[in-house]
Amino acid sequence: MQHCYIYMKxxxxxxxxxxxxxxxxxxxxxxxxxxxxxxxYLEQSxxxxxxxxxxxxIKTFLDKGLIHEVLIAGESKKIALCSVECNEENHIHHLEHVHFFCENCKETFCLEIEKVPTIIIPNHSINSFEIQAKGICQNCK
Amino acid sequence: MQHCYIYMKxxxxxxxxxxxxxxxxxxxxxxxxxxxxxxxYLEQSxxxxxxxxxxxxIKTFLDKGLIHEVLIAGESKKIALCSVECNEENHIHHLEHVHFFCENCKETFCLEIEKVPTIIIPNHSINSFEIQAKGICQNCK
DNA sequence: ATGTAAATGTAACAATGTTGCATTTAATAA
DNA sequence: TTATTAAATGCAACATTGTTACATTTACAT
Incomplete structure (x- = not known):
């Protein structure tokens, strides 16, 4: 546990x-x-x-890119630690990052996926994007 | 305008x-x-x-798949009419649908994109997904 | 060790969303 | 067309979520 604090510091x-x-x-x-x-949950903890x-x-952590918001339609706002690649300029985690909502157990996951598509929108420049997926998770299948 | 009402009915x-x-x-x-x-905005209108x-x-419209929520990290919740393909079983609009947030004018758009990637998450079944993109829009470029 | 800017706790408030209940309205059957 | 009835509405009160102002405390650079 002591080690944990050293890491967090x-x-x-x-x-x-x-x-x-x-x-x-x-x-x-x-x-x-x-x-x-x-x-x-955080407040209760x-x-x-x-x-x-x-x-x-939380606002500070968000601004500094230490955590990110996870927004799933119909669900309350959630937060999670960013992967180490995040920084103040680019709050959006790695491109392989996907937010997955299990419609069975109602749990939200941050997942990494291997092959990330290139998304092109004509006449727009994309700086970052996020993917929100819904379905059935590993545990519930 | 009368025609508009007929369509909405x-x-x-x-x-x-x-x-x-x-x-x-x-x-x-x-x-x-x-x-x-x-x-x-809706309330003011x-x-x-x-x-x-x-x-x-709004709750009724959401439940019946007439509208959908647009959630962009850091922005307030927004709603928009669904494309006609939406229904009660599948609230998520067409797969080509992307939510785009312009970091310059701070406007949110529902866009259709032509080539939609296939997203595969090992051991999970995906029923639907959404893409949230941030960048610079057509008008601001 | 000390000065200073940043972080915290308290209180009051603002914004956002919900519940219960009496009244009104839309859609159906007579 | 009218009567019936279940759904929609308006009001009041409340619950949740997030913010601002200000006095006090703390972290950390010198």
Whole structure:
């Protein structure tokens, strides 16, 4: 666990985010959950901390590219740790990154896929894109 | 304009949604706006109508597959009319449908693209997917 | 060790979305 | 056409989600 904190401190430093005990706790919850989590879940997981500070922390983490939002139609907003390739200029994770929503267990996953299509929209320049997929996950099949 | 109402009445009938003056007004605003609009904009556009009823109307339209949500990270939730192919079983519009957010003018667009990639996630079955792209739109280039 | 800018906690507020219930309306049958 | 009835609406009250202002505390560079 101690090792975990060392890793998280390094994460904050790399993203130029000031290290505080609150932020380490938020990071801890995020890193303990493999899948994207809701603000509500995060709030419940940090009962002794302030809700307003949590919102500000999340905003900072988003701005600095440490976490990303996962938006699935009909589902509440979720957040997840970015893969290491994210940075302040490009908040969108690796192109192989897909958000998958299982219509059976209602769980949301961040997945990596091998072959990513090239998407071309005539007369538009695409800086980044995300893919949201719905279906049945590995566990539910 | 009269013709417009006839078309909208047909739309409601096709989706088995009871026709009311309120719903026709909501549909009118939606069809007058080519791009997805926010709930706030919709509310402002219907000043003499009730906010609660609007939320219920939108829920009904979503459930029946008449409209779809457009979620872009960092942007407020928007809604747009579905293409005619949508139905109650498959709320996700045509596969060629892409949500495009212009980072210059901050406008959101529903676009159709010609070549849609096949997305394969090992051990998962995909029922539908959406693509969210960010970049610079036609007008801003 | 100290100064300073950033982060936090509290309170008050704003925006967004929901529930219960009485009334009105649309669609069906008589 | 009218009566019936289930659905839609409007109102009030409430729940959830997110923000702003400001005084206090903390991190960290010197």
């Amino acid at each position: 390094k994460l904050l430093k790399n993203k130029k985010i000031r290290e505080t005990s609150f932020r380490l706790e938020v990071l801890k919850v995020l890193s303990e959950n493999e899948n994207p989590i809701s603000m509500d 940090l009962p002794k901390f302030d809700r307003i500070t949590l919102y500000r922390t | 047909k739309l409601l009938k096709n989706k088995k949604i009871r026709e009311t003056s309120f719903r026709l007004e909501v549909l009118k605003v939606l069809s007058e706006n080519e791009n997805p609009i926010s709930m706030d 219907l000043p003499k109508f009730d906010r609660i009823t609007l939320y219920r109307t």
